[in-house]
Amino acid sequence: xxxxxxxxxxxxxxxxxxxxxxxxxxxxxxxxxxxxxxxxxxxxxxxxxxxxxxxxxxxxxxxxxxxxxxxxxxxxxxxxxxxxxxxxxxxxxxxxxxxxxxxxxxxxxxxxxxxxxxxxxxxxxxxxxxxxxxxxxxxxxxxxxxxxxxxxxxxxxxxxxxxxxxxxxxxxxxxxxxxxxxxxxxxxxxxxxxxxxxxxxxxxxxxxxxxxxxxxxxxxxxxxxxxxxxxxxxxxxxxxxxxxxxxxxxxxxxxxxxxxxxxxxxxxxxxxxxxxxxxxxxxxxxxxxxxxxxxxxxxxxxxxxxxxxxxxxxxxxxxxxxxxxxxxxxxxxxxxxxxxxxxxxxxxxxxxxxxxxxxxxxxxxxxxxxxxxxxxxxxxxxxxxxxxxxxxxxxxxxxxxxxxxxxxxxxxxxxxxxxxxxxxxxxxxxxxxxxxxxxxxxxxxxxxxxxxxxxxxxxxxxxxxxxxxxxxxxxxxxxxxxxxxxxxxxxxxxxxxxxx
Ligand code: NAD
Numbered sequence: 001x002x003x004x005x006x007x008x009x010x011x012x013x014x015x016x017x018x019x020x021x022x023x024x025x026x027x028x029x030x031x032x033x034x035x036x037x038x039x040x041x042x043x044x045x046x047x048x049x050x051x052x053x054x055x056x057x058x059x060x061x062x063x064x065x066x067x068x069x070x071x072x073x074x075x076x077x078x079x080x081x082x083x084x085x086x087x088x089x090x091x092x093x094x095x096x097x098x099x100x101x102x103x104x105x106x107x108x109x110x111x112x113x114x115x116x117x118x119x120x121x122x123x124x125x126x127x128x129x130x131x132x133x134x135x136x137x138x139x140x141x142x143x144x145x146x147x148x149x150x151x152x153x154x155x156x157x158x159x160x161x162x163x164x165x166x167x168x169x170x171x172x173x174x175x176x177x178x179x180x181x182x183x184x185x186x187x188x189x190x191x192x193x194x195x196x197x198x199x200x201x202x203x204x205x206x207x208x209x210x211x212x213x214x215x216x217x218x219x220x221x222x223x224x225x226x227x228x229x230x231x232x233x234x235x236x237x238x239x240x241x242x243x244x245x246x247x248x249x250x251x252x253x254x255x256x257x258x259x260x261x262x263x264x265x266x267x268x269x270x271x272x273x274x275x276x277x278x279x280x281x282x283x284x285x286x287x288x289x290x291x292x293x294x295x296x297x298x299x300x301x302x303x304x305x306x307x308x309x310x311x312x313x314x315x316x317x318x319x320x321x322x323x324x325x326x327x328x329x330x331x332x333x334x335x336x337x338x339x340x341x342x343x344x345x346x347x348x349x350x351x352x353x354x355x356x357x358x359x360x361x362x363x364x365x366x367x368x369x370x371x372x373x374x375x376x377x378x379x380x381x382x383x384x385x386x387x388x389x390x391x392x393x394x395x396x397x398x399x400x401x402x403x404x405x406x407x408x409x410x411x412x413x414x415x416x417x418x419x420x421x422x423x424x425x426x427x428x429x430x431x432x433x434x435x436x437x438x439x440x441x442x443x444x445x446x447x448x449x450x451x452x453x454x455x456x457x458x459x460x461x462x463x464x465x466x467x468x469x470x471x472x473x474x475x476x477x478x479x480x481x482x483x484x485x486x487x488x489x490x491x492x493x494x495x496x497x498x499x500x
Contacts, residue, residue: 002032007191009048010201018417020181025093025327026317028364034184042216048174049174050222059172067115074111076193091185093327094213095282107194113449114166129354132499133161136482142474144172146224152179153230155284158186171473176205222484232458250462254386255414258407259289262420270419271305277443282328283390290491292394295405299396300408312371315358315412327366328389334366344382350375378406408434413456493497
C-alpha cells in the first residue's frame with residue numbers, strides 16, 4: 001500500500017486529516033491513500049514556500065543556475081524511469097504502450113526544454129521604448145511573481161505538473177502543488193527527485209487533498225499566482241475565488257475539440273488520427289478531437305471505416321502491452337461516461353460501435369468500450385459537453401461554412417484538427433477555427449515545451465508553455481535611472497514651478 005504524505009518545507013509530513021483512498025483503475029483495487037488536507041496543511045506549505053522565496057537562495061540564483069537544477073531533476077527522474085512508468089501506469093490507467101512517452105518521458109523532455117529557455121530571463125532585457133535622451137535610461141527586469149499555487153488534473157499528473165513547476169522554478173518562484181487525489185504518484189515521485197537533487201527546502205511543496213485544500217490554496221493571502229489545469233467548471237470557481245485577493249491566474253481547462261474532415265480528406269488518415277486522439281488514454285486527454293465533422297457526401301464511407309477501425313481497438317488493463325484503450329480513472333468517471341452515452345441515445349443518437357461494458361476485462365476495473373456515436377446534433381450533450389471517456393461523436397455537415405459554424409458552436413476553444421488533401425484550403429479553414437492549438441492532417445503534435453498553449457473561450461485564461469508561458473511566471477519591473485543631477489531640467493525644479 002502506498003500511503004502518500006505531504007512534502008512541506010523539504011520534509012515528509014504526516015497529517016491528522018482523514019485519508020482519501022487511491023485505486024488502480026485497471027483492477028479497482030485500493031492501492032493506497034492520500035491525506036484529505038485542509039487549511040492547516042496548506043498554510044504550512046505556503047509559509048514554507050514564502051520563507052524559501054523571501055530568504056532562501058532560490059530567487060537570487062541566476063536563471064542559468066536554476067536551469068541546471070531543472071536538468072538535474074530530469075536526470076533524477078530518468079534514473080528510475082522504469083519505476084516511474086510502473087507507478088504512473090498503475091496510478092493513471094494509461095496504457096503501458098503510451099505511458100513511457102506520454103506520462104513519463106514527456107515531463108523529462110519538458111524539464112530540459114524549459115531549462116534551455118533560461119537565456120530568455122537574462123537581465124536586464126532591452127526596453128522596447130527609447131530611453132529619454134540626455135536624462136535617463138529605462139530597463140525592463142523580469143522578476144519572479146513569488147509563491148505559485150499549482151493545481152493539476154488527474155489525467156497527466158506528472159506531465160502537467162512539470163508544465164507549471166518548470167517555468168515557475170526557472171523564473172525564481174517557489175511552488176505549492178495540489179495534485180488530483182485520484183493520481184498522487186507523479187507528484188510524489190517529483191518531490192522525491194527534488195529531495196535527491198538538493199532543491200532548497202520550501203522551493204517545491206506538495207499538499208495532497210481535494211476541494212478543501214484547493215479552496216484554501218486559492219484563498220491564501222500568501223500565494224501570488226494561481227496556475228490551474230482541470231475542468232472548466234472548477235476553473236471558473238478558482239477564478240472567482242482568486243478575485244478575493246486579486247491574484248494572477250492562469251487557467252487551462254476543458255475542451256470538446258472538433259476534427260473537421262474536408263471532402264477531399266484521406267479517409268484512413270483522418271479516421272485513424274481521430275480515433276487515436278479521441279480514445280487514447282481512455283479518452284481522457286483535454287485536446288482530444290471528440291467531435292468529428294464529416295461531409296454529407298462521404299458520411300456513409302467514413303462510418304464504414306470508423307466502425308471497422310474502432311471495433312479493432314483492444315480494451316484492457318493498462319499494464320497489458322496489447323491494450324489500446326485502458327480504463328477510465330474511477331468508477332464515478334465510468335458511470336458519468338455511460339450516462340452520457342445512454343442520454344445521447346435517448347435524444348436520437350445511434351451507437352455505431354461500443355456503448356456497452358466491454359467483456360474479457362478484469363472485474364472491478366473502470367472499463368468503457370470505445371464508443372462511436374453517430375446521427376446526433378451538435379446540441380446533444382454528447383456532442384457539446386466534455387465527456388472525458390472513450391466516446392467519439394460524429395456530426396455531418398452540408399458545406400464548409402456549415403462545418404465551421406458547427407465546429408465553433410461550443411463554449412470551448414482548446415484544439416482542433418483539419419483533414420484535407422489541399423493544404424491551402426486546410427489552412428484557410430484552420431484560420432477560421434476557434435482553437436488555441438490547431439493541427440492540419442495530424443493530432444496531438446507539440447514541439448516539446450516550445451509550443452505555446454492558450455485555450456480560447458472557456459478553455460483557458462492566459463498562456464502555458466513557450467516563451468509566453470514562461471513569462472507568465474514573471475512580473476515586469478520597469479526601472480528608470482536618471483543620468484544627470486540637473487535639477488533645473490526637471491519639472492519639479494524649474495524656476496517658477498509650483499514645486500520650487
Ligand atoms: P478537476 O477540475 O476536477 O480538478 C482539477 C484540480 O482541481 C484537482 O487538483 C482537484 O482536486 C482540484 N479542485 C477540485 N475542486 C476544487 C475547488 N473547488 N477549488 C480548488 N481546487 C479544486 O479536473 P480533473 O477531473 O482532475 O481533470 C480533468 C479535466 O482537466 C478535464 O476537464 C480536462 O479537459 C482538463 N485538462 C485540461 C488541460 C489543458 O491543458 N487545458 C490538460 C489536462 C486536463
